[in-house]
Amino acid sequence: DGGITQSPKYLFRKEGQNVTLSCEQNLNHDAMYWYRQDPGQGLRLIYYSQIVNDFQKGDIAEGYSVSREKKESFPLTVTSAQKNPTAFYLCASVLTAGGPSTGELFFGEGSRLTVL
Amino acid sequence: DAKTTQPNSMESNEEEPVHLPCNHSTISGTDYIHWYRQLPSQGPEYVIHGLTSNVNNRMASLAIAEDRKSSTLILHRATLRDAAVYYCILLNFGNEKLTFGTGTRLTIIP
Secondary structure, three states: OOOEEEEOOEEEEOOOOOEEEEEEEOOOOOEEEEEEEOOOOOEEEEEEEEEOOEEEEOOOOOOEEEOOOEOOEOOEEEOOOOOOOOEEEEEEEEOOOOOHHHOOOEEOOOEEEEEO | OOOOEOOOEEEEEOOOOEEEEEEOOOOOOOEEEEEEEEOOOOOOEEEEEEOOOOEEOOOOEEEEOOOOOEEEEEEOOOOHHHOEEEEEEEEEOOEOOOOOOOOEEEEEEO
16 A cells, blocks of 8 residues: 555653654655654755755754655654654655646654653 | 645534634645545554545535635534544645644544
C-alpha cells in the first residue's frame, strides 16, 4: 500500500543534542512538507521541498535543517539551536502534476519529540 | 500567500447537519480549496476539495461561493466521530507553500 511513513513515533532528546526525524513516501509525490504542532495549536510550516535537491524555508525554519537527496525521502533535523523543540512534528506530501484528483495532501502519523 | 479565516470553535448536536465556514478573500483563480480534519495525536486526513463547483463525497459536501471568496464544509449528519479540528487551506500547483490556519475545533454534543 502506498503511503507516507514517519519515524520514530516517539523520541526523547537531551538538551544540546541534534535529532533527525525520518519521512519516507512511496506515492511518487513531488512535494514534501514538514510542520510543527504545539498543544492546542494549528500546524506551522517548517520547510518544504517541491523537487529533489531543492527546498525552501517555511515560517519557522530557525533551528531546523532538511535535505532532499531522493524523491522519496525528506528528513528533518532538529538542531540544538532550536530553543523549544518539544512538539508534534508532521510530514506531508502531495502530487503536484495532474488534475484535481491528484491534489490530496497525505500526512504521516507524526513524530512526538520531547526534550528532557 | 493566500490565507484562510475560520472560526476558532463550533458546536453541533449529534445527528444534525453542521456547516463549517471558511473565508479566503485573496484566493487566486488557480487555488484549489481543500478541507482536512485532525483527530487528537494524529495527522490530518483529507476530507474534500474543489475549485469552482460544489462537490460531494461520502464524507461531506463542499459549497463554494460564486465569487470563490468563501466556502462551507457541510457534514450532513454529525456523529461523535466527527469531533475534530477542521482546516480549510488553499492549494496552488504553481506555488506549493502550504500554510494552515488554526482551524475550527468542532464539538459534537450527544
